Amino acid sequence: MEALQLSILLLLLTSTLLILIDKLWFQRNTRGVHNLPPGPWKLPIIGSMHHLAGEHPHRRMRSLAQKYGPLFHLKLGEVDLMVISSPELAADSMKTHDISFASRPQFMGSKIIMYDAGDIVFAPHGKLWAQLRKICTIELLSAKRVKHFRSLMEKESHHLVEKIRAAGGSPVNMTEMLLSAANTTISRASFGMDCAQQDKIFAAVKETFRYMSGFDLADLFPSFKFLGEINGMRRRLEKIHLVLDATLNEIFEEHERNHVMSTSLDQEENEDLVDVLLRLKRTGGLDTSLQMENLKGVIVDLILGGTETTSAIMEWTIAELIRHPEVMCKVQSEVRNAFNGKTKIHEQDIANLPYLNMVLKESLRVRPPAPILVPRYCSETVEIGGYTIPAGSRVLINAWAIMRDPTCWDDAESFKPERVETHEKDFNASRFQYMPYGGGRRICPGITFGMASIEIVLANLLYHFDWELPGGTRPEELDMEETMGLALTRKNPLLLVATPHKI
Numbered sequence: 001m002e003a004l005q006l007s008i009l010l011l012l013l014t015s016t017l018l019i020l021i022d023k024l025w026f027q028r029n030t031r032g033v034h035n036l037p038p039g040p041w042k043l044p045i046i047g048s049m050h051h052l053a054g055e056h057p058h059r060r061m062r063s064l065a066q067k068y069g070p071l072f073h074l075k076l077g078e079v080d081l082m083v084i085s086s087p088e089l090a091a092d093s094m095k096t097h098d099i100s101f102a103s104r105p106q107f108m109g110s111k112i113i114m115y116d117a118g119d120i121v122f123a124p125h126g127k128l129w130a131q132l133r134k135i136c137t138i139e140l141l142s143a144k145r146v147k148h149f150r151s152l153m154e155k156e157s158h159h160l161v162e163k164i165r166a167a168g169g170s171p172v173n174m175t176e177m178l179l180s181a182a183n184t185t186i187s188r189a190s191f192g193m194d195c196a197q198q199d200k201i202f203a204a205v206k207e208t209f210r211y212m213s214g215f216d217l218a219d220l221f222p223s224f225k226f227l228g229e230i231n232g233m234r235r236r237l238e239k240i241h242l243v244l245d246a247t248l249n250e251i252f253e254e255h256e257r258n259h260v261m262s263t264s265l266d267q268e269e270n271e272d273l274v275d276v277l278l279r280l281k282r283t284g285g286l287d288t289s290l291q292m293e294n295l296k297g298v299i300v301d302l303i304l305g306g307t308e309t310t311s312a313i314m315e316w317t318i319a320e321l322i323r324h325p326e327v328m329c330k331v332q333s334e335v336r337n338a339f340n341g342k343t344k345i346h347e348q349d350i351a352n353l354p355y356l357n358m359v360l361k362e363s364l365r366v367r368p369p370a371p372i373l374v375p376r377y378c379s380e381t382v383e384i385g386g387y388t389i390p391a392g393s394r395v396l397i398n399a400w401a402i403m404r405d406p407t408c409w410d411d412a413e414s415f416k417p418e419r420v421e422t423h424e425k426d427f428n429a430s431r432f433q434y435m436p437y438g439g440g441r442r443i444c445p446g447i448t449f450g451m452a453s454i455e456i457v458l459a460n461l462l463y464h465f466d467w468e469l470p471g472g473t474r475p476e477e478l479d480m481e482e483t484m485g486l487a488l489t490r491k492n493p494l495l496l497v498a499t500p501h502k503i
């Protein structure tokens, strides 16, 4: 009996202590803020973490938004997380108060791997980010540079067609093939034709992304630095960083040596992105405060931002076309009429494929590779939607929920490319109800590169082959289960049988 009383007493004391710690420490950011957005009930210490269990975050957060409104608050450990799920509030945060929401939260991964957030994706809003962004938009991902890279996108799509043809009608794993095509395209654009280190770099970048969600223990309790030590996260991140950095050093040094040895007059014509960065550095085209670390960070960003996103959307688009044979038929007719008789499609041929463009836009609406945009950080206290967002909050914009919001879109869950024609204005990023590439000043700088590499591959696949599911599976039986990796991808590989179309 005495033992029981003692246990109850201990339990009461521990609970009181936990509640006290929670009140004094974990709620300190929002203490005194009386007008926080609503949100689900919280437990001491972990806050609202348990409300995120069960489904993928974009789906779980949509359910929470249906209950608590388009702006709700989650307390995750020490972190105040605000989740936005309406076009009006997305516009408030990415247009009206753009600067206040233009930073990114700092995660242990971005500090250790990305050179203390010295890259574009994770840099806080400020001078460094502005310089890197300028290099990206003017030099690396400009329309002119993308045009220069079109021939390598073309080559990669022809290579893909040959690989599929070689399968001779047996099922092909399109998931693997499309990812490999996207990886090769970015690798060749960044490093040139033959990069011996490509696989090592891609493996390290993929590993990197596992630690960039912001939901790791060390990122939810940032003041408790020892957490990253005891769960081994810091050690793992340092190991990845060492491999990634050493491999990037090899690549940059190799490019420097090749430049010294090269006598070619048309060097600039054949530059890859590492060459461009090194030339700018040599010729004083970069701000002097930029270090080699920043240049390496930019290259990692292009791989991080431009590979799985593009392969995921190609894969989802083909899956949607398989499930909608009437759309498949219409888009194939467009492509086949346009290229009638050609054995190879070139980049200039794809400029006028309006229906393919509509298919792609609609598939980005229903299957956005980045369903919740890259996290933002609120740098000063702001009022939006009648609530206070305290400085220091993390902000997530659930683009997936907005792009499937039935108050913005008729029959929102259905894949209907025709709506792009009838509701053209709704697909304009400036209205914040369509934002697969994000919005405001941190909008994706890789749109032109991404769209060009996706369109040439899709046009080739639709022109050269008829597609069906293996084993007599019917289109409506194709599963569309999701998994979250570097991007939102299919959980199960897309296996298809390709029959060459007689040209």
Ligand code: HEM
Pocket: 120, 121, 122, 133, 141, 301, 302, 303, 305, 306, 307, 309, 310, 313, 368, 369, 370, 373, 374, 436, 437, 438, 439, 440, 441, 442, 443, 444, 445, 446, 447, 449, 450
């Ligand atoms: C279908 C393809 C792609 C999708 C859906 C996509 C989506 C996104 C999204 C949602 C963001 C965050 C925007 C925001 O915070 O508002 C982003 C940022 C970014 N993307 Fe993309 N992206 C794609 C392709 C690419 C490509 C091909 C590249 C480069 C080769 C790229 C490079 C970047 C970079 C560097 C950022 C960070 C921008 C910044 O923070 O200032 N992306 N992308």
